[in-house]
Amino acid sequence: MTTARAAAIILAKELRLEFRTRELLTATVIFALVVVVLFSFAFDPTAAESRRYGPGLLWIAFLFAGSLMLNPSFAREQNNETLDALRMSPISNFAILLGKILANFIFMSLAELVLVPVFAVLYNLSLAGIVWRLILVLVLGTLGLTVTGTVFSAISAHARMRELLLPLLLLPLLTPLLIAAVESTASLFAEQPALDRTWLAFLAGFDIVFLTASWLLCDHLLAE
Amino acid sequence: MKNFEFLFSAWMVVWAVFFVYEISVARRIAQTREEIERLKQQLQQR
Amino acid sequence: MKARITITALVALLIFCAGYAALFIAPDEATMHAIQRIFYFHVASWNAMFCAFFVAFYASVAYLVTGKRKWDALGVSGVEVGVMCCTIGLITGPLWARPVWGIWWTWDAKLTSTFILWLLFIAYLLLRGLVEDPEKKASLSAVFAIFASLDIPLVYLANRLWRTQHPQPVIAGGQGSGLDPTMSKVLLLCLFAIFCVMILALMDRYRLELLRNEAAELRYEIESRGLDASDGQETRALQKGAQ
Numbered sequence: 001m002t003t004a005r006a007a008a009i010i011l012a013k014e015l016r017l018e019f020r021t022r023e024l025l026t027a028t029v030i031f032a033l034v035v036v037v038l039f040s041f042a043f044d045p046t047a048a049e050s051r052r053y054g055p056g057l058l059w060i061a062f063l064f065a066g067s068l069m070l071n072p073s074f075a076r077e078q079n080n081e082t083l084d085a086l087r088m089s090p091i092s093n094f095a096i097l098l099g100k101i102l103a104n105f106i107f108m109s110l111a112e113l114v115l116v117p118v119f120a121v122l123y124n125l126s127l128a129g130i131v132w133r134l135i136l137v138l139v140l141g142t143l144g145l146t147v148t149g150t151v152f153s154a155i156s157a158h159a160r161m162r163e164l165l166l167p168l169l170l171l172p173l174l175t176p177l178l179i180a181a182v183e184s185t186a187s188l189f190a191e192q193p194a195l196d197r198t199w200l201a202f203l204a205g206f207d208i209v210f211l212t213a214s215w216l217l218c219d220h221l222l223a224e
Numbered sequence: 225m226k227n228f229e230f231l232f233s234a235w236m237v238v239w240a241v242f243f244v245y246e247i248s249v250a251r252r253i254a255q256t257r258e259e260i261e262r263l264k265q266q267l268q269q270r
Numbered sequence: 271m272k273a274r275i276t277i278t279a280l281v282a283l284l285i286f287c288a289g290y291a292a293l294f295i296a297p298d299e300a301t302m303h304a305i306q307r308i309f310y311f312h313v314a315s316w317n318a319m320f321c322a323f324f325v326a327f328y329a330s331v332a333y334l335v336t337g338k339r340k341w342d343a344l345g346v347s348g349v350e351v352g353v354m355c356c357t358i359g360l361i362t363g364p365l366w367a368r369p370v371w372g373i374w375w376t377w378d379a380k381l382t383s384t385f386i387l388w389l390l391f392i393a394y395l396l397l398r399g400l401v402e403d404p405e406k407k408a409s410l411s412a413v414f415a416i417f418a419s420l421d422i423p424l425v426y427l428a429n430r431l432w433r434t435q436h437p438q439p440v441i442a443g444g445q446g447s448g449l450d451p452t453m454s455k456v457l458l459l460c461l462f463a464i465f466c467v468m469i470l471a472l473m474d475r476y477r478l479e480l481l482r483n484e485a486a487e488l489r490y491e492i493e494s495r496g497l498d499a500s501d502g503q504e505t506r507a508l509q510k511g512a513q
Contacts (some may be wrong), residue, residue, distance in 0.1 A: 159400035176428035263488035
């Protein structure tokens with residue numbers, strides 16, 4: 001069985017599992033919304049300020065929500081020791097990891113699909129004319145988040161206090177991604193919307209580096 | 225020397241941190257060595 | 271044992287010479303005067319930090335490839351010593367900044383990046399503390415160390431692209447002037463001195479970790495033979511009493 005097909009099977013399983021209850025998705029969206037609203041109490045932004053701080057706020061909300069949402073990825077498998085069953089099946093470790101990464105990517109993207117329009121409304125930012133470019137930035141950023149987040153979920157699943165450990169491991173590592181994503185988003189919300197090529201290339205580079213690292217190290221990640 | 229307090233504190237910080245670390249490691253080495261001796265004796269008693 | 275004492279004494283002497291040189295031999299710098307002397311230790315500790323983290327990276331890869339525990343021991347030593355050097359750098363930085371710029375901290379590229387590094391590798395130490403199984407602890411922290419090390423250049427690049435406020439260092443010279451020859455000699459001496467101190471700390475920590483592994487193995491051996499690990503005699507007395 002090829003890696004792609006195996007990953008697709010895992011992906012399908014994860015999606016089916018989540019869509020039965022949709023609790024993770026709902027919780028993620030609500031939590032991100034809470035962050036967004038809380039920020040509005042901390043600052044009462046004018047239009048210019050919204051444009052300035054908005055992108056930062058958006059991505060911080062995504063990072064926080066993401067680090068909570070990524071935990072169950074591997075933690076769930078611990079309860080009934082289903083990871084052992086997966087490992088015994090004839091699919092590569094990378095396929096398992098990739099399937100989970102893709103599942104988390106889809107969940108995160110769905111959450112963002114809801115959040116971005118709401119955010120635009122709450123902070124009076126117009127999405128006209130920048131939608132596709134914004135989607136590109138979101139995709140690259142979310143990919144970096146989910147790749148590293150899924151790997152760290154696998155790591156912290158073996159530790160105590162995993163809900164606290166995952167953000168602790170993930171957030172410092174993601175600061176370059178945060179900077180790049182915020183800058184790219186900010187340049188799209190600017191007076192003259194433009195796609196910042198440097199930061200976009202940086203995001204792509206970030207994703208490639210960590211995807212490759214995950215592929216090289218996946219056997220140690222999922223070992224017994 | 226102008227701002228001598230800052231310069232002096234900086235120098236002190238460098239050595240203090242190293243010293244404290246070295247001493248803590250050395251102490252733990254001694255403790256672990258004792259423990260190893262004790263454990264070895266236990267094994268021999270068996 | 272003798273070698274150990276000699277080496278420690280030599281390093282102590284080196285430290286003293288470097289300190290003396292930095293404080294008295296190096297010429298006074300034009301704009302910042304005496305306080306600029308912190309630069310010798312500040313830069314030296316960054317250098318030591320990067321070396322230590324590199325050792326940790328190398329050791330982590332080596333552990334995953336060979337599976338030998340000594341590499342894991344070297345890995346954790348590298349990270350711990352690296353964090354220590356980073357702490358020194360993060361403390362001497364503000365001690366330099368306050369008299370010169372009037373502020374303790376600034377979110378410029380270099381300082382921010384290094385602060386992030388500090389957090390990242392402390393997370394490594396936390397991870398180790400929270401995983402109990404020794405095999406898992408070693409392999410998972412090795413994976414994390416590799417990810418963290420890969421992130422280092424990305425962190426610096428991102429912060430650099432984003433903003434820069436660090437004083438253009440005397441070496442790169444705002445006026446295009448190079449470093450005064452005496453200053454560069456003193457700098458080299460301090461770099462070497464702190465590097466040696468780092469290596470010493472690294473080797474000691476490494477030895478501690480190896481000893482700990484040995485103790486753990488002995489404890490395991492004792493337990494598997496059915497003896498009580500704390501005090502064999504007590505258990506035997508109890509057993510006799512129970513009979």
